[in-house]
Amino acid sequence: MMTAAQYEESIRKLNLQVYMFGKRVENPVDNPIIRPSMQAVAKTYELAERREHEDIMIASSHLTGKKINRFTHIHQSLEDLIKKSKMGRLLGRETGCCFQRCVGMDALNALSITTFNIDQKHKTSYYNRFVKYLEYVQNNDLVCDGAMTDPKGDRSLAPHQQSDPDMYLHIVEERKDGIVVRGAKAHQTGAVNSHEIIVMPTIAMSEQDKDYAVTFSLPSDTRGIVYIMGRQSCDTRKLEGETMDRGNVLFGGHEALVVFDNVFVPWERVFMFREYEFAGELVENFASYHRQSYACKVGVGDVLIGATQLIAEYNGAGKASHVKDKIIEMNHLNETLYCGCIACASEGSRKPSGTFLVNTLLANVHKQNITRFPYEIGRLAQDIAGGLMVTMPSEQDLKAPETGKWIKKYLQGRADIPAEERMRILRLIENITLGTAAVGYLTESMHGAGSPQAQRIMISRTVNMKEKRKAARKLVGLEEKD
Amino acid sequence: MRKIALKYCGGCNPRYDRVRYYQRILDALQEEVQWVSVEDDDYELVLLIKGCEASCLETKITKTSAVPVLIIREDCREPAEIAEMLLAVKRGDDY
Structure with a gap:
């Protein structure tokens, strides 16, 4: 498992395309507006290092038997689910804000169910792919952004009916070695503090929407992914130098609009490809975990x-x-x-x-x-x-x-x-x-x-x-x- | 030297500062103790420090432990009393 300091260094090494107030942010980790949110995520690592919280923060991987941060764990029992709720309260109290790491955990757990179910019906091999990916996430103690919410355009229209087809993220090209996707995900909590981004569809879909029924994961600094930081009320108080007027002097959260500008995804990172009938199940399970x-x-x-x-x-x-x-x-x-x-x-x-x-x-x-x-x-x-x-x-x-x-x-x-x-x-x-x-x-x-x-x-x-x-x-x- | 395994509950919503209370117990100990983890081998006693009355970890530990388990649920007892008990408990004692 990573320490909080190692986590910070690992995020520093990412080459993310982040924009805020109309300018590129070259160093998000030390940006005074973003840094408190990184510190909140780092708390999920710090508490796992502390003996007095290990019983909640650490789990045993069902894949490797190794000790892992609970945020990368697949729930194997009711006790695991209960500990997840308790971990949420603990971290909420320790940070006084959103610590951003739950969404990736929820995406991983929802995918562990749906990839298996797709394979049962279609004789595909998504579950094995997913398990390999999960092992990578667990072994490296990574933060994943779970990206579900599309901009959605006209809410009365299905994805394929939108005047701009990019209002829902979709497949634009199928290649021998992978796929190319285009679209965006809105309100992405903690996106800039994440090593990985896991993309899922946002609604149940029909056959006509099958190009929108796509799930995959990518390193967060993959070429073509652009992060535009969301504003928060009173955010520029963090630029004032003094800290008292921030209220919470240590921690914060962030959200971003994440644009996928013709992004390539290799096949080994694709977990749903046009199996539109499973989009609704994935959304419901992810939503239940996230609720x-x-x-x-x-x-x-x-x-x-x-x-x-x-x-x-x-x-x-x-x-x-x-x-x-x-x-x-x-x-x-x-x-x-x-x-x-x-x-x-x-x-x-x-x-x-x-x-x-x-x-x-x-x-x-x-x-x-x-x-x-x-x-x-x-x-x-x-x-x-x-x-x-x-x-x-x-x-x-x-x-x-x-x-x-x-x-x-x-x-x-x-x-x-x-x-x-x-x-x-x-x-x-x-x-x-x-x-x-x-x-x-x-x-x-x-x-x-x-x-x-x-x-x-x-x-x-x-x-x-x-x-x-x-x-x-x-x-x-x-x-x-x- | 006594070998004691220290185990905390997860501390989701503790009613007192468990770490500070443990430190007070340490300060009150009259003899040196070797503190180990419950995952280590060959200790004589487990000190389980819980943050509240809930038995989420207690049942698991008491059911599986081959040695006595001294359970702390609150910080109202004098740490010196706990320190004394830690040194007095023998294998086979039931707690």
Whole structure:
């Protein structure tokens, strides 16, 4: 396994084509806007090095028997699925943001199921290819970006009906040694911190869409792959030199629009090629795993609740009954989220390939809660924090002799807490609820791993209404009907 | 010198600082102890430090261990007391 320092060096060696603010970023690792996100991924390596977290962070490879980082593991039991949820909470709490590595783990697990199933039907050899690739990922302890979401163009049209065929990533050429693909993947979390990119289709497909039914993996610095960094609210605070106004002084996340400009993929890296009838299965399984992965928001919730409790105390309002009650409500919501991610793991099942998959219904219920509860937790945090969170002056003003004395005097809360400590906690709440980390804690909670309606469709498809109807009829003395 | 295997639970949501508590136990030990991993051979005792009441790791360790397992679930006991127990437990003792 790699150490955190080795991970950083390995990313430094990549020759990625990254653009931000209209310019090429030659050194993403040391770019002040991107670096906190690299540090968050590095935490997934650092915790695996620590004895007090190894039981969660390290797994045993079912391929080689070697110790591997859990982020490269294929779930072999319910215990593995549960540990995945727990790992998400742990890392969310340690970083206070999105640590970006779950999406690759979810892609690997979904592929381990679907490549096997395609082979069963078509007598292909995708599973063996995939296993070789997986072994490479595990042995080298790599970060994979799981790239699913296409730009999608006109949502009322199927991929093959789009006026611009590139609105969904597709095969443009078939060669003896591989294929050429073109298109883009949007909202790619942690793409620039990844060694590999795993591309999957984004929706179920028909035969007419078969050129869009393609899955493959590539080194992230493959020729023709271009990364255009997404903006985050308050992102340029990271350029100010001072760190307090960032809120989270250590970690962050990032997203990018990833363009595939006629990119060559060798056959040994292709895991689905026009088997359109398996696109839907892959999407559903990946989505279920990834909806479970929102366990991380419970960890970020832990941080936000802790910060809210602290600011209540610093304001001298910690003992007010309504404040206590709001903190209870925040905890109630956060632990309800935890229940969901543990439940969908505990009720998982073994698939024909041997991989364990979460319970799809419960994973969707969990994610549906995630689209709502962090917003309410954030609202309560802002309620308790007070308006100062968005009106207080900058760190530069705190440090300037002309203004610092006034800020220290008038932004003092409780007498034994320096104004700066109060300001730092307020900045952290601001960061999570409307700054750079709100991308992960709020809007990503809404739309990541599928927008709310996607979960509602899955809930309606997977819930057993027939048995519910039967149960009701039985209790009123009516005959059971099939 | 006693040979003791140290094992932490994964620490997903610990109720106390397990590493700091372990350090306090170390500080309180009156004799030198050789600390090893549960994957090593030939130790006399396992010290399992858990972050909460959940038995996720406990069952696995206690079922498979051939030696006594001393389990810490919280930090309310004096570390000196734990240190004393670590030195007193003998093979065959049931914990």
